[in-house]
Amino acid sequence: MRSSATSGSDFAARAADYDRLRPGFGRFDDLLVQEADLRGRRVLDVGCGTGRFAAWLVDEHHARVWGVDREPKMIEVAQARGSRVRFKLAEAERLPFKDEWFERVTTQLVIHHLDRPRAFAQIHRVLASGGRYGCLTFDPDYFDRGTFVQYFPSMLQPDRARFPDEAALRTELTAAGFAEVRVLREPNDYAMTREHALEHMRTRSLSTFDFVPDDEWREGVARAERELPDRCVSGSVVLVVIADR
Numbered sequence: 001m002r003s004s005a006t007s008g009s010d011f012a013a014r015a016a017d018y019d020r021l022r023p024g025f026g027r028f029d030d031l032l033v034q035e036a037d038l039r040g041r042r043v044l045d046v047g048c049g050t051g052r053f054a055a056w057l058v059d060e061h062h063a064r065v066w067g068v069d070r071e072p073k074m075i076e077v078a079q080a081r082g083s084r085v086r087f088k089l090a091e092a093e094r095l096p097f098k099d100e101w102f103e104r105v106t107t108q109l110v111i112h113h114l115d116r117p118r119a120f121a122q123i124h125r126v127l128a129s130g131g132r133y134g135c136l137t138f139d140p141d142y143f144d145r146g147t148f149v150q151y152f153p154s155m156l157q158p159d160r161a162r163f164p165d166e167a168a169l170r171t172e173l174t175a176a177g178f179a180e181v182r183v184l185r186e187p188n189d190y191a192m193t194r195e196h197a198l199e200h201m202r203t204r205s206l207s208t209f210d211f212v213p214d215d216e217w218r219e220g221v222a223r224a225e226r227e228l229p230d231r232c233v234s235g236s237v238v239l240v241v242i243a244d245r
Contacts, residue, residue, distance in 0.1 A: 011049075011071040011207070024052060025108060028136055028186065028238050032106065035184065035242050036134025038063055041103040044126060045085075046092045046119070047110030051078025054085040066102075068095065092119040100128040108136045111169075112162040113207070120176035127245045133178065135241040139185065140165055145235035147197055148208070151220035158211040169241055178243040186238045197232045198224060 025032075033039060039061040045054040048067030055078075057063040068090040069075055078087050090096050092107075092114050105123045123133050140163040149155045164172065166183050173181045192200075200206060201221050209217065 011074055025136055025238070028188070028240065029053065029056065031184070031186070031240055032108075032134050032136055033057070033061055035182075035240055036104055036106065036132050038104055038106070038134065042101075043104045043106060044068070044095070044097070044102045046095070046105060046107050046123065047113065048078060048085075048087065049074050051081055051083065051085055051087060053106070053108055054078070054087075055081050055083035058084050063104075066097075068092070093122060095122045095126050097126045099125055100131075101126050103128055103131050105131070105133045106135070107133075109138070111135060111137055111164065112159075116164065116172050117176065120172055120178075124177045124245060129245060131245045133173075133241075133243040133245070135169075135239075135243075137169075137239050137241065138163055139237040139239050142235060142237045147192070147232045147234045148201065148206070151201070151224045152209070152212045152216060154212045154216055155208045159208050166239060169239070173241070173243045178245060180244045182242045184240040184242075186240060188236045188238045190234045190236060192232045192234075194228045194230050194232065197228060 038057060041063050043054075043057060043063045043065045045057070045065060045067045048054050048069050049071075051067050054065045054067040057065050065085045067078060067085050067087045069078070069087075070089065070091045072089055075087050075089050078085070088096060092110070105127055111119070127133065140160040143149060143156055143159050143163075166185070169183065170181050198221075201224055204210075204212075204217065212220070
């Protein structure tokens with residue numbers, strides 16, 4: 001669901017607990033399959049992480065899937081699944097595949113880690129004529145509605161800088177050569193238990209915590225331990241981006 005193709009975020013340390021702490025996109029996975037027409041297709045999942053989504057595409061939707069990620073520990077976890085996905089250690093900006101090799105390419109919560117002009121150009125290159133790119137990401141305009149930013153305000157500015165909004169995505173994908181770009185905006189209220197939220201905070205499980213100074217992190221955790229309710233709800237908007245080659 002995310003990529004470790006990032007300059008600075010430590011996904012090696014996060015790999016072992018990633019799936020336990022990050023439950024995935026749920027209904028948005030189904031929406032991506034539908035809108036990107038992934039069922040039975042030859043698919044490349046860029047920034048595949050632990051391989052959960054790629055394996056699900058194979059098992060549930062009969063796709064033929066390759067997955068790439070730049071973090072060796074993530075690839076180790078992915079390969080340990082024993083799925084029929086073919087995993088490679090590779091960067092999104094240097095995909096080790098022939099031109100027009102895939103019918104579909106996907107990314108899930110990845111593009112904020114990438115050099116997007118280079119990565120989008122590579123995605124366009126490896127897609128066959130008539131191919132399709134499907135992307136899940138978050139609209140940065142809604143990040144101030146999250147649970148974590150209330151306790152770690154240093155998160156907000158860098159995340160808004162990292163995540164492209166809808167207009168930027170349309171511009172960047174068009175510049176990479178895609179003929180048509182569609183964006184679905186899906187409201188998403190994500191609920192966590194108090195203990196789940198606290199575990200995220202204590203372990204700094206999200207790459208966004210890398211932007212939080214240690215003093216602010218310690219103070220934020222202490223305040224959250226005092227104040228968090230039993231159920232925490234974060235408001236967000238998921239962008240489902242479909243680009244046709």
